[in-house]
Amino acid sequence: MLATALVMALLAIVLCSALGLASGRFRVKEISLAERIAAIDAILPQTQCGKCSYPGCKPYAQAIASGEADINQCPPGGKEGIRKLADLLGREVKPLSAEHGVEKPKALALIDEQVCIGCTLCIQACPVDAILGAAKQMHTVIADQCTGCELCVPPCPVDCISMVPLAETVDTWKCRYPVA
């Protein structure tokens, strides 16, 4: 009787400690909020256009991570971006929300330098410092750094900024999917 109780007690102690050790050792790591935001931010296109109704890609990533915003509010990211976000967060793929805009091919801002009066309003609007110029001097867009966010278009008092779709060149040409 006593022996049985002792054996059972011993077994209970050994197994409990084994379980305890295992739960500590094989604990599923919680992804911290900062890591989750960084992962979401890495998928977003960094256009910084604010079309998602947040002032930039990072704030939108924070809003997604906190459950405040949905994953279908980024028009520059488009269908592909929504798919990647859905993969990351284990959610359903949704169509792009219409109130936030439509998916367009990437375009770059182009300043008509004959018309520009050098008011610097577009420079202040550009979220990525891609416009070069000074007061009463001609401004120009650094094409390599332009994200195509369109934020410089409305402030221009003389409407000299147009969005030009990115043309395909020999260097950027992509091989087509082979058709059988």
Added chain:
Amino acid sequence: MKGLFRFNGGVKPASNKDVSTQQPIASLPLPEVLVIPLHQNVGGTPRPLVAPGDHVLKGQRIGTADGNPSTAVHASTSGTVLAVAMRCMPHPSGLDALCIVLEPDGRDEWIEHHPFDYRTATLAQTRNYLRDAGIVGIGGESFPSHLDTLVINGAESEPFITCDDMLMRERAAQILRGTTIMRDVLAARRVLIGIEDNKPEAIAAMTDAANRLGDPAVTVVVIPTIYPSGSAELLIRVLTGIEVPHGKCQTDYGVLCFGVSTAYAIHEAIDLGQPLISRIVTVTGNVETARNIDVRIGTSMNHLVAQARPRPDSDRLIMGGPMTGLQMPNRDVPVVKATTAVLVGSPTLFPPPPPEMPCIRCGDCVTACPADLQPFELYRFAQAKLFAEAKDYHLFDCIECGGCAYVCPSHIPLVDYYRFAKSEIRTREHDKKCADEARERFEFRQFREEREKLERAAKLAARSAVGRDAATATGMPEPVLAQLDDAKRALITAALNRVASPRQAVVPDNTEGLTTAPRADG
């Protein structure tokens, strides 16, 4: 002969080389117009140096290297620049790029040129000289100061193409001369010239020239004929046993490989001072007289092919060979520095491929792959657009030789799938890089705005603190300060009154002797 190394796989397609080696290298009459693309190298596009209407001499630099790696572009003959404009490129996309359109004046007059003394020049000077002479294919920016093995590629394993073969037969001494220059410049311990054993005449000519040179470090090595041993990676592997992984420079492993035509161009640039303005091109396929022709860069392929008299059922031009060649968008595209051959196609010579069947995972492609990849897995990933997986299976180690598609019993155009996946991955990586840079700039802008706000606040605080301090330091009572302000205000009001005072009050000068009309105007 010491032992050669082997690579796995490879195929043995019909070589079809004999047709174009029957006649010596011919020259071509000047075309009516030359279209010389500026971008013929890896790296940055050269900047044009001429404007429409300029007269240029043969060998004059018309495009200057912009950044490194980049190479200059030269006028192929003397004449007048008609335009600096966008023209169709010899590229499957059929897109335009900046070209210099030149109308020859028929005099073919050389610009003044001198040999380059590479013995007294530094390595960087020699490299810049070769860059400015428009030499492509010497490994871009990697130009080492010492080297173990210099590999000269005379293998030419692609079917139909014989331009290197004919160059070695006819101009072996000059190729050896260019090779010696490069060996001296790079301080290479040994030079291995690899030639496939299906070119006995070229081997004889090159061995003879090497014997006459009498340099024990230069060896002509005969290698077995297996496609694609003419690719630089595989030739290095066959001759030295070194495998250069994708993304690494050959020079990291002490080897450097370039072609016999590059060696020849180096000889012309250094010994004669002539930049690269022409090259040997094989014109073959569905033509009456297939042969090799010395063609000026910028000659239209149509003009070139006409010399070989294409048969009436010809329907397309392929730049390069049947395995790796690119179909040209039209017949008027120019010959560029990378054009080895122009292959005239017809429905009988290259019948349309049988319909694509499903992959049966037979593994024939794995046996054929010289890069030790698993082509059927890569195909599966590329077809499903699983690009990350394709990259994990070393898609970028694929040299696009076409061996897998050649043996595929299901007639799948495997290389097309790999090219699709590669360009898709490259675009995505480029986009990702741009996004990361945009994020950095956005964050820096935010940081700057925050900093400016703090600085403004600090300045404001400092200024008001100074004002208070001054007030207490001078011991002036508050009413005095108020009086000071009042005094200032009075000054301002007086000035305003002066400005606003009526004009009539001021007596105009020199108006006494005037008639009434101007006075009324005044």
